[in-house]
Amino acid sequence: xxxxxxxxxxxNWGKTESETVTIIKKIPIFTELNKKELNEVxxxxxxxxxxxxxxxxKRHAPGEGMFIIQSGAVKxxxxxxxxxxxxxxxxxxxxxxGEMALLEDExxxxxxxxxxxxxxxxxxxxDLQILIERKPALGNKILxxxxxxxxxxxxxxxxxxxxxxxxx
Amino acid sequence: MLIFAFLFSTILLPLVDxxxxxxxxxxxxxxxxTISLISAIIIFLKSFASGxxxxxxxxxxxxxxxxxxxxxxxxxxxLELALKKHVNIPDIDxxxxxxxxxxxxxxxxQNLVSLAGTIGGFIFTAIMVLIFTIILLANYHEFKKSLVQxxxxxxxxxxxxxxxxxEHQVSNYLQGQLxxxxxxxxxxxxGLYILNxxxxxxxxxxxxxxxxxxxxxIPLVGPFAGMxxxxxxxxxxxxxxxxxxxxxxxxxxxSPFYILDIILMFLIVQxxxxxxxxxxxxxxxxxxxPLVVMIALLIGGTLIGPLGMLLAVPATGxxxxxxxxxxxxxxxxxxx
Numbered sequence: 139x140x141x142x143x144x145x146x147x148x149x150n151w152g153k154t155e156s157e158t159v160t161i162i163k164k165i166p167i168f169t170e171l172n173k174k175e176l177n178e179v180x181x182x183x184x185x186x187x188x189x190x191x192x193x194x195x196k197r198h199a200p201g202e203g204m205f206i207i208q209s210g211a212v213k214x215x216x217x218x219x220x221x222x223x224x225x226x227x228x229x230x231x232x233x234x235x236g237e238m239a240l241l242e243d244e245x246x247x248x249x250x251x252x253x254x255x256x257x258x259x260x261x262x263x264x265d266l267q268i269l270i271e272r273k274p275a276l277g278n279k280i281l282x283x284x285x286x287x288x289x290x291x292x293x294x295x296x297x298x299x300x301x302x303x304x305x306x
Numbered sequence: 307m308l309i310f311a312f313l314f315s316t317i318l319l320p321l322v323d324x325x326x327x328x329x330x331x332x333x334x335x336x337x338x339x340t341i342s343l344i345s346a347i348i349i350f351l352k353s354f355a356s357g358x359x360x361x362x363x364x365x366x367x368x369x370x371x372x373x374x375x376x377x378x379x380x381x382x383x384x385l386e387l388a389l390k391k392h393v394n395i396p397d398i399d400x401x402x403x404x405x406x407x408x409x410x411x412x413x414x415x416q417n418l419v420s421l422a423g424t425i426g427g428f429i430f431t432a433i434m435v436l437i438f439t440i441i442l443l444a445n446y447h448e449f450k451k452s453l454v455q456x457x458x459x460x461x462x463x464x465x466x467x468x469x470x471x472x473e474h475q476v477s478n479y480l481q482g483q484l485x486x487x488x489x490x491x492x493x494x495x496x497g498l499y500i501l502n503x504x505x506x507x508x509x510x511x512x513x514x515x516x517x518x519x520x521x522x523x524i525p526l527v528g529p530f531a532g533m534x535x536x537x538x539x540x541x542x543x544x545x546x547x548x549x550x551x552x553x554x555x556x557x558x559x560x561s562p563f564y565i566l567d568i569i570l571m572f573l574i575v576q577x578x579x580x581x582x583x584x585x586x587x588x589x590x591x592x593x594x595x596p597l598v599v600m601i602a603l604l605i606g607g608t609l610i611g612p613l614g615m616l617l618a619v620p621a622t623g624x625x626x627x628x629x630x631x632x633x634x635x636x637x638x639x640x641x642x
Contacts, residue, residue, distance in 0.1 A: 181448065186459060195463065200634075202463040260462070264470040268447060272323045273330070 156180060158259060161208055165234055166290075167283045175276050182269060184260040188212075188252035194236075197249040201239030203262030207231055210256025216248045228253070240266055240284060307431060311438030315446060316473075317480045318343070322443050336443045340436070354513045361509060365542045468631045475623040482587040483523060489583045490532075490575060491519025497571040498536065505553075506564040507543045514539065518572070522579065523616065533572045540564050594622055 155173070158180040162168045168179060185208075188194060194205060194212060205212075211230045217223040226248055229235060235250055240263050252258075270277030318339055325335035442449065450469070457465040495515035502508050518532030544563045555561040555570065585596030594602070599619055606618025 182451070184451065184455065184462075186462065188459060192459065194459075200463065200467065202466050262463070262466055264466055268323070271320075272326050272447075274327050 157208070158183060158185075161206060161232060161259070164232055165206055166287050167204075167234070167237065167280060169283060171276070171279060175279070178273065178276060179261075179269075179280075182261065182265045184262070186258050186260055188256045188258060190252060190254055192252050194250035194252060194258065195246050197247070198245045201236060201242075201244060201246045202264070203239050203260055203266075204234055204237040205250070206234045206259040206261070208257040208259055210252060210258075211254045212250050212256060212258070213253050214248050214250055237284065237287060239263060241288070307434050308438060310435045311442055313480065314435065314439040315442040316477050317484065318439070318443060319446060320477065320481075332444060336440060339443070340440055344436075350513075350516070354510075357510050357513060361539065361542060365545075464631070464635060468628065471627045471631065472624050475627050476620050479620045479623050485587045486579060486584045487519040487522050489519075489587075490522040490579050491515045493575045493578060494518040494532065494572065497575055501564060501567055501571060504564075504567070506540060506567065508536065508539055508564075509543060510535070510539055518575070529572060529576045533569060536568045536572070537563075537565055540568055594619070594626060598622065 155176075159173075159176045162179060162183070163171070163176055168176060171179065183206075186205075188210070195201070197216065207229055209231055211228065212233075212235065213228045214226045214235055215223045216226055227235075236246070238244070239246070240261070243263070266277065266280065269280070322332075322335045322339050325338060326332050329335060329338075454462075454466060454469065492515070495511055498506075498508050498511045498514060502511070508514070514532075514536045517535055518529075521531040522529060540563045553561050553564055553567075555566045559566060561567050585599060599622070602618040602622040603615050606614030606616075606621070608614075
């Protein structure tokens with residue numbers, strides 16, 4: 139009886155972190171989050187499965203949030219799928235995309251298609267808004283990290299632009 | 307029961323979320339909000355019941371000292387005479403009015419027994435609604451997430467957007483209704499105090515105001531339900547008073563026991579609420595034009611009566627959001 143009591147009391151001590159937490163803690167948007175906060179975020183994520191060649195979202199569709207690849211592969215394309223499409227990126231396990239939609243209510247600038255059986259984790263603007271209301275400190279950390287990601291992207295774009303101009 | 311639990315949790319959710327952001331515990335936030343709400347209801351009911359008891363005791367002592375039957379009979383004769391001066395009414399047999407009241411008291415006692423059963427049923431329903439509300443408040447976001455997972459991939463993002471918008475509209479509407487009810491309560495209390503200043507001798511003013519505000523949540527029937535306790539208290543407090551009996555509204559229209567004054571005051575409050583407060587607070591919160599709010603109230607009332615009127619505006623709000631999203635979808639169907 140005593141053993142069962144102590145076992146129940148400390149049942150979470152030896153517990154390993156969930157698969158979702160293992161994946162999201164490597165995502166720049168969720169870095170600097172402690173174990174408890176990561177668990178909190180993992181409860182908000184939507185687990186979705188996609189077949190090969192299934193659209194995650196189309197270009198110009200309203201964007202509601204970002205996706206993290208738990209398993210499988212996704213390609214990001216611009217242009218029409220029928221012919222003159224251009225693959226911008228091929229993403230795999232642990233990569234993320236669509237994070238701009240967390241900040242603005244705008245249409246998608248590119249399409250995302252699953253190239254394999256894929257499991258994606260969705261994190262959406264409405265969930266981020268609720269998180270900011272319920273746990274402002276955690277919401278602020280995520281927003282700060284999101285700003286850093288956007289800044290890094292902007293800096294890289296600037297560098298590419300400068301490089302292109304100097305090449306001319 | 308589930309609908310009421312959902313409505314209560316929608317009203318209380320922003321409060322619980324806000325409290326959770328302060329004390330960092332969902333369970334404790336739900337507990338604090340629920341206990342505060344129950345305490346407020348109990349305090350209100352307790353002080354209302356004790357106020358009513360005090361009122362009833364004073365009334366019964368008035369009956370004993372002043373001769374209730376004589377007063378009532380003379381009142382009936384006077385009322386009949388006064389009314390006959392202004393309106394043509396069929397003859398009323400005022401001589402046996404006391405015996406009729408005695409019969410009515412017997413009926414009331416019989417009805418009290420069945421009322422006890424109804425109260426038992428009501429308490430059971432109230433407890434169940436409370437339990438459902440607590441469960442919904444504690445697990446609202448997880449509950450919503452588990453429902454959302456059934457949306458197909460193609461419509462997933464659009465579905466989330468739709469749910470968020472609908473949720474937002476319903477929550478705003480309910481909060482708007484509560485604000486409108488509060489404004490009716492405050493305006494009624496002010497109005498009753500003004501009547502008291504003119505000598506109406508009303509007691510339980512705050513309670514009558516709160517009842518008027520709560521009754522206002524049910525359109526059409528509510529405003530009249532709010533009037534009744536005020537008239538009852540005015541009659542009980544002023545029985546035997548010559549001045550109250552011969553009181554005239556604007557010194558022209560006979561208004562025994564300030565009854566017409568009370569009705570006029572509540573009608574003014576209702577007009578201010580219907581034409582100013584509700585269209586601004588409720589109409590704007592759902593983003594519907596005041597004219598559409600009124601048409602929705604008319605349609606809801608015609609279809610399913612007072613309940614239809616109560617549900618008309620949130621239903622219109624939901625329809626508007628769903629319609630807007632469907633129009634957006636049909637325009638952009640190629641994007642899904």
